Amino acid sequence: MKITYYGHSCMLVEENGIRVIIDPFLSGNANSGISPDDIQVDAVVLTHGHADHFGDSIGIAKRNDCPVIAVFELAGYCANQGVKSQGMNIGGSFAFNGFKVKFTQAFHSSSISVGDTWIYAGQPAGVLLTIGDKTFYHAGDTSLFGDMRLIGEMNNIECAALPIGDAFTMGPDDALLAAQWIRTKKVIPVHYNTFPQIEQDPVLFCDRLRQTGLEGYPLKPGESINI
Secondary structure, eight states: OEEEEOSTTOEEEEETTEEEEESOOOTTOTTSOSOGGGOOOSEEEOSOOSHHHHTTHHHHHHHHTOOEEEEHHHHHHHHHTTSOEEEEOTTOEEEOSSOEEEEEEOOSOOEEEETTEEEEOOOOEEEEEEETTEEEEEOOSOOOOTTHHHHHHHOOEEEEEEEOOOSSSOOHHHHHHHHHHTTOSEEEEESOSSSGGGOOOHHHHHHHHHHTTOEEOOOOTTOEEEO
């Protein structure tokens, strides 16, 4: 499984000819390192509706004629924008053509800003993406919560993307504990340094991970790991 980081919380996951992008905030992020026009995928998966995650979802889905997979209300909004969508909900899983998605809890909020109006976008989520025999966990925007232990017990997670930015999500201390609870060996820090409020040192975080026996990968936009 190849996992490529495109800044903030955007991850492109590839395995067995399947390509899935999660939270494609690209054109609005000067640090993404790629244009949404260059994205070729089989599906877009969203953790929640905030602009720094929803990003270029609609344009990517239209250009690729692929579905947006999201929590029910957010998927409904995407359908109203003229794209294919698959609504799901927390705790549910669904097998697509060559991959499976399961949404987990995430403790955050979720809405879409349209002018001066905020549209409810359902519950925020984490994502368990399984392709073949490998599972990648994207925690989404979340605080630390006790059931991360259960997520680790129930799933063989090869790699996880965990937010470290603090202010709006877990900070480094809580993410360090989350990494141990979910029982993964490989962690990619996300959701940091895009805005002043979430400035963190990903190299220091990964050094702290290694002290607990875990591997941390402070990827720069466009960099990948193979698991």
